[in-house]
Each structure stands twice: as C-alpha cells, then as structure tokens.
Amino acid sequence: MPHILIVEDETIIRSALRRLLERNHYQVSEAGSVQEARERYSIPGFDLVISDLRLPGAPGTELIRLAEGTPVLIMTSYASLRSAVDSMKMGAMDYIAKPFDHDEMLQTVARILNEPRQTPAAAVSAEPAPQSPAPVEGEIGIIGSCPAMQDLFGKIRKVAPTDSTVLIQGESGTGKELVARALHNLSKRAKAPLISVNCAAIPESLIESELFGHEKGAFTGAVAGRTGLVEAADGGTLFLDEIGELPLEAQARLLRVLQEGEIRRVGSVQSQKVDVRLIAATHRDLKTLSKTGQFREDLFYRLNVISLKLPALRDREDDVLQIARAFLKRQSQRMGRGEMRFSPEAERTIGQYTWPGNVRELENAIERAVILCEGQSIPADLLGVDIELEELEDEDFAERPGPEVGGGHEPTEDLSLEDYFQHFVLEHQDHMTETELARKLGISRKCLWERRQRLGIPRRKSSAPSNS
Known part of the structure; x- marks a missing residue:
C-alpha cells in the first residue's frame, strides 16, 4: 500500500485530504510544516509527498530537496500558480490548484505513483524511439491499437517535432491532455516546461491575469507584479484545455501571442517577446461558435493549423x-x-x-x-x-423483427425497415425507456444507439417512466 505524507498547515484541508486518500486505500501520515515533517519522519521513505506551497517557516518547495528523489506534489491557490510553475522547475512532479476536485487529486496521485522515480525533465525524450507504434502504452503513452488510434499516433509523430499550433478535438474524457503531453514529450521542447491550463476552471475575472500576468496596481489587490503562465511556458509548450470557454477579451490577447509572439501584462504598456508552442483542446465546435460570435473567427483559424481528432471510446x-x-x-x-x-x-x-x-x-x-x-x-x-x-447473452446479438406492438405499426410494403425504425422510435420514445425500445424492436441497446446515430434521431431529454 503506497505511503503518502501530507504537509499542510490548515487542519481542515489536511484532515479532508487524509480521509480522501485513506478511503482510496493509501496509507497516510501528516505534518503541519516542513520542520515538523523533518522531525517526525524520514521523508525519503515515503512514496509521495503532497505539500502546500505556503507553509509556516520553510516553503513546501524545501521538501523537494529533503525528499531525495521521492516525488513531491505541490498544492497552491490560483493566485500562486506562477510560484507553482517555479516549483516544478525546481523538481516538483506536478502541482494542483486549491480548492482541488477530489477526482482530479486521486487521478494525479495515481499517475505520479505509477511513473518511474525520476525528475520530470528526465522522464521525457526529445526524440521519439525509432520503432513501429506499439498497441499498448509506449513512446506515445496512450493505449490504442484500433486503426483510428494508429492513424492518430502517426500524426502525433509527424506533428510533434514541429512548432505548429495544434488543436485537439474530442468529447470530454477521451484523453486530450494525454495527446498534448505526447506532442510535448516527443518535441524538441521536451526538456522545457509543459504548462497545462484548464480555461474552464479559472474564474473569468482572473484568467487574463493568470495567463498574461499583471503589473503592480493594475487592479484592486494587485500589490505586486506577477508573471503569467504564458510567460512561464517560454521556451516550452502551453496547453490550453477547454479553450472554447476562454472569454473574448482573453482570446484577443491570445491571438496577439500567436501572431506576434509577444505578450503584454495586464496594466502594462510594454510588450515582451515569448517563444511558446501552443496546443489547444476543446470538446466544442469552435467553427460553429465562431459563426455565432461566441469565439473569435480569426483565432479559430490561427488555432486550426493542425487539427487532431480523438475518437470517442464507443x-x-x-x-x-x-x-x-x-x-x-x-x-x-x-x-x-x-x-x-x-x-x-x-x-x-x-x-x-x-x-x-x-x-x-x-x-x-x-x-x-x-x-x-x-x-x-x-x-x-x-x-x-x-x-x-x-x-x-450473445455478443453478436442478431437483429430480428420485433414482436407485434400496439398501435398497428407493422412494417408494410410501402415502409422500409429504416423508415419503420425511425417512425417507431419517434412515436414511442416519450413513454418507453431505451431498454424497452430495443426489446420491442428485437435489437440490442448498442444497435439502437448506432441506428439513432446513423439516422440522426436524437434521444429525448429525459427518460419518462414506462406506461407498460
């Protein structure tokens, strides 16, 4: 059972995180400061250290040195993301923003524990291995042996060594961030930072400041200047997940980065050059959004230099x-x-x-x-x-004519099987579940779904109880 050390001075957060990890079968120890952790434990003996960035006394980054190779995950607030990026450069395995999502924390912990013990810079290679694509996790780091994924892997290998902007499209949960990591890891920028930003997770009022930085006094609470995440990715790769959620004003600033290779901090009149490769991802149709004014059309065409489509799992x-x-x-x-x-x-x-x-x-x-x-x-x-x-009961469920149903809607010579299917589903889906529809039609739920997709028949918004 992996043994994790939590170093966090806020008791409520520390206790909540401990309960979360213990419920998921991790052994957990805790401390309220770096000094307490040093006095109570042999830090290199843990499998993972999770530490807040700001602690009383020494900062959480001090644990990177004390851990002697044990991976360290840094927790930080959005207001301190720039410092978290610095901590990764010092050797932290990753950072996670507070307040964190439980699933995100568990996924991050599992990923770190499954990685070999080495620094992030040593964990990637600037050159892809000269071998044919493997159907399991290998150089790309993504499982997939079907033709669509093999085609995607080939495109990743071709695109990764370039500096071209890439737009990754696919439904939620298909693994768009894994593709972004593969593009970065197989590029000449592999030893530089990969900065990942979820545009939907940062409050709209903060997103420009977080991405592009700000000067002292630029807005209420800006008591000091701050470097943005675009600037932090200088020399490396910036991955903007859910870019379709980016506000229009921030889109205009991002367009300047792509066109001119420069940024201007919020509240500044001076621009500065940055060398950043941009990878964006979305589950939304940006072309349609651009036509309705919800996404800048000029930005869409700048992003859509190389488009990679991730197939759905189905x-x-x-x-x-x-x-x-x-x-x-x-x-x-x-x-x-x-x-x-x-x-x-x-x-x-x-x-x-x-x-x-x-x-x-x-x-x-x-x-x-x-x-x-x-x-x-x-x-x-x-x-x-x-x-x-x-x-x-049978994976190759035979499609057979359905039993007679009420309403007298039997197929006739004037009605094709597809016409009959469409007519039946549209008439009965408001009062029958998907399972009942499939059973009446004599097909599997999977076949019902596939026919809906082929014929363009949408599912009803909510499942009404059956009248049968």
Missing part, C-alpha cells in the same frame, strides 16, 4: 477491453488486491456499453468495481453501467 471497439484490463491491473496493484480479472459477463458489458463519458467513465467504473468487489473476479453489476444483462 468508436474504438478493438481498444475498450484492452484499456479496461490496463485500468484493472493499475487499480488492483494500487489497492493491493492482487491479480484481479473481469467475469465473462463483465467483459461483455464493457464491450456492449457505449461509454458516453469515454475513457474517464471507464476508469471510474473500474476503480469503483475494484473497491466494491469482494473476490478476485469482477461481476458485471459492479461496473454500475446502464445496460441490461439479458441483452448480453
């Missing part, structure tokens, strides 16, 4: 079980559960479910199943997904 049928088994191995090792496996029913469920939350939903489902499972074989019901087990 379109990666060959990869789903491979990814699920990798997550199962990782979670069972992390929780000290030994070698676990999926039951045949669980594997069929994983293959049949459409995973609307994509890889993130799959990972969370498996983590929950590992926690709740009492034996070594995970049953299908512990995955907690909305799919009827009786539909999984």
Whole structure:
C-alpha cells in the first residue's frame, strides 16, 4: 500500500485530504510544516509527498530537496500558480490548484505513483524511439491499437517535432491532455516546461491575469507584479484545455501571442517577446461558435493549423477491453488486491456499453468495481453501467423483427425497415425507456444507439417512466 505524507498547515484541508486518500486505500501520515515533517519522519521513505506551497517557516518547495528523489506534489491557490510553475522547475512532479476536485487529486496521485522515480525533465525524450507504434502504452503513452488510434499516433509523430499550433478535438474524457503531453514529450521542447491550463476552471475575472500576468496596481489587490503562465511556458509548450470557454477579451490577447509572439501584462504598456508552442483542446465546435460570435473567427483559424481528432471510446471497439484490463491491473496493484480479472459477463458489458463519458467513465467504473468487489473476479453489476444483462447473452446479438406492438405499426410494403425504425422510435420514445425500445424492436441497446446515430434521431431529454 503506497505511503503518502501530507504537509499542510490548515487542519481542515489536511484532515479532508487524509480521509480522501485513506478511503482510496493509501496509507497516510501528516505534518503541519516542513520542520515538523523533518522531525517526525524520514521523508525519503515515503512514496509521495503532497505539500502546500505556503507553509509556516520553510516553503513546501524545501521538501523537494529533503525528499531525495521521492516525488513531491505541490498544492497552491490560483493566485500562486506562477510560484507553482517555479516549483516544478525546481523538481516538483506536478502541482494542483486549491480548492482541488477530489477526482482530479486521486487521478494525479495515481499517475505520479505509477511513473518511474525520476525528475520530470528526465522522464521525457526529445526524440521519439525509432520503432513501429506499439498497441499498448509506449513512446506515445496512450493505449490504442484500433486503426483510428494508429492513424492518430502517426500524426502525433509527424506533428510533434514541429512548432505548429495544434488543436485537439474530442468529447470530454477521451484523453486530450494525454495527446498534448505526447506532442510535448516527443518535441524538441521536451526538456522545457509543459504548462497545462484548464480555461474552464479559472474564474473569468482572473484568467487574463493568470495567463498574461499583471503589473503592480493594475487592479484592486494587485500589490505586486506577477508573471503569467504564458510567460512561464517560454521556451516550452502551453496547453490550453477547454479553450472554447476562454472569454473574448482573453482570446484577443491570445491571438496577439500567436501572431506576434509577444505578450503584454495586464496594466502594462510594454510588450515582451515569448517563444511558446501552443496546443489547444476543446470538446466544442469552435467553427460553429465562431459563426455565432461566441469565439473569435480569426483565432479559430490561427488555432486550426493542425487539427487532431480523438475518437470517442464507443468508436474504438478493438481498444475498450484492452484499456479496461490496463485500468484493472493499475487499480488492483494500487489497492493491493492482487491479480484481479473481469467475469465473462463483465467483459461483455464493457464491450456492449457505449461509454458516453469515454475513457474517464471507464476508469471510474473500474476503480469503483475494484473497491466494491469482494473476490478476485469482477461481476458485471459492479461496473454500475446502464445496460441490461439479458441483452448480453450473445455478443453478436442478431437483429430480428420485433414482436407485434400496439398501435398497428407493422412494417408494410410501402415502409422500409429504416423508415419503420425511425417512425417507431419517434412515436414511442416519450413513454418507453431505451431498454424497452430495443426489446420491442428485437435489437440490442448498442444497435439502437448506432441506428439513432446513423439516422440522426436524437434521444429525448429525459427518460419518462414506462406506461407498460
């Protein structure tokens, strides 16, 4: 069981974080300052140190030296993000902003513990390995053997060595940040910082100051000048996740960075040059947003130099079980559960479910199943997904004519099967669940979903109770 040291002077935060980690099967020790941590523990003996940046006495960055190679995760407020970037340059593995999201904290901790013990600069290579793409985690760091992912890996290798701006598009949870990390790690900037910013997570009133910095007195509370995150990424890569949420005024400033290679801090009249490679990501349709005035059209075309499309998990049928088994191995090792496996029913469920939350939903489902499972074989019901087990008796569920239903809507010579399907679904979906619709039509829920997509039939907004 991994042993984690928390160094945080605020008792409420320290206790809450301890409970979160202990619930997820980590052994936890705690201290209120660097001095207390030194006196009570052998810091290099821990698997991970999580420390607040600002502590009484010595700052949290002092633990990087004392840890002697043990990874250190720095916690900081948004107002101190620039200092967190400095801490990464000093050797911290990563930083996380307070107040942190529980899932984000757990994912960050799991990722750090699964990485080899080395400094961030040594963990990447400026040159990709000269070998053919592997279907599992390797040089790219992403699992995927299906044709769509192999095509994506080929594009990453071609694009990574350049300084071209890249726009990564894909649904939430598909792994856009992993693609950004791969582009950075395989680039000539690999030894420089990769600064990741979630544009949707920073308050709109702070985002310009955080990205571009500000001068002393630029606004109320600006008691000192501050370097922005764009400037902190100088020489490296800036990854702007959820760029579609960026306010229009900040978009104009970002456009200047792309066009002129320079920034101007909030409240300043002086510009300064920066050498930054920009990678952006979004789950939104920026082209449509630009036509409605919600996103700058000129910025869209500047971002859309190289566009990489991440397929949804439902379109990666060959990869789903491979990814699920990798997550199962990782979670069972992390929780000290030994070698676990999926039951045949669980594997069929994983293959049949459409995973609307994509890889993130799959990972969370498996983590929950590992926690709740009492034996070594995970049953299908512990995955907690909305799919009827009786539909999984045959993976190649035969499409057969549905039984007669009320209303006299049998197919006729004047009505094709697709017309009949569309007519039936539109008429009955307001009072029947997806499972009932699929059963009446004699098809699986997966087939129902695929036909909806092909015929452009949207699902109703909410599931009404069945009248049957």
